[in-house]
Amino acid sequence: MYSLGLKNIGEKFRFREVVRIWFIFGLIISFGYGQEKDTLQIRTPQKAAFYALLCPGGGQLYNKKYLKAGIIFAAEIYAGIKFNEFRVGYKYYKDDLAFPKHQYLEKRNKSAWWIGFIYIYGLIDAIVDAHLESFDEIMSEDLEQSSAKTQSRKKKIE
Numbered sequence: 001m002y003s004l005g006l007k008n009i010g011e012k013f014r015f016r017e018v019v020r021i022w023f024i025f026g027l028i029i030s031f032g033y034g035q036e037k038d039t040l041q042i043r044t045p046q047k048a049a050f051y052a053l054l055c056p057g058g059g060q061l062y063n064k065k066y067l068k069a070g071i072i073f074a075a076e077i078y079a080g081i082k083f084n085e086f087r088v089g090y091k092y093y094k095d096d097l098a099f100p101k102h103q104y105l106e107k108r109n110k111s112a113w114w115i116g117f118i119y120i121y122g123l124i125d126a127i128v129d130a131h132l133e134s135f136d137e138i139m140s141e142d143l144e145q146s147s148a149k150t151q152s153r154k155k156k157i158e
Contacts, residue, residue: 080115082114
């Protein structure tokens with residue numbers, strides 16, 4: 001079994017517990033989106049931002065972009081695993097490891113930056129998707145009909 005460089009039983013247990021908690025949290029969130037909701041309900045960017053801040057990929061689930069949500073969540077988990085691997089490699093460094101000690105520190109910090117980048121990307125993507133939800137409907141409108149409707153409304157107002 002791949003041990004992620006964890007030396008003692010306590011760290012292995014804590015790491016597995018964190019992964020289990022994230023997995024269970026993801027399942028709970030996914031069950032909340034399992035029922036079909038009213039299709040006339042408008043998705044707001046504020047709610048998308050809230051769910052994106054709550055959990056990586058949560059805003060994409062709110063916007064019904066399930067593949068994006070899975071990719072963002074998986075990327076966040078992968079970056080977290082790599083962060084932990086390099087953290088442990090730096091903390092319990094021995095001369096027989098693959099990298100020099102300073103590279104473990106650099107790779108750990110780079111993984112931390114990736115965690116933040118993926119989180120912010122998921123937030124921005126969820127907000128933009130919520131804003132552009134009705135874009136296809138607006139762009140598919142016939143411009144001549146919409147301009148005629150606008151002119152008829154102006155005449156009624158006058």
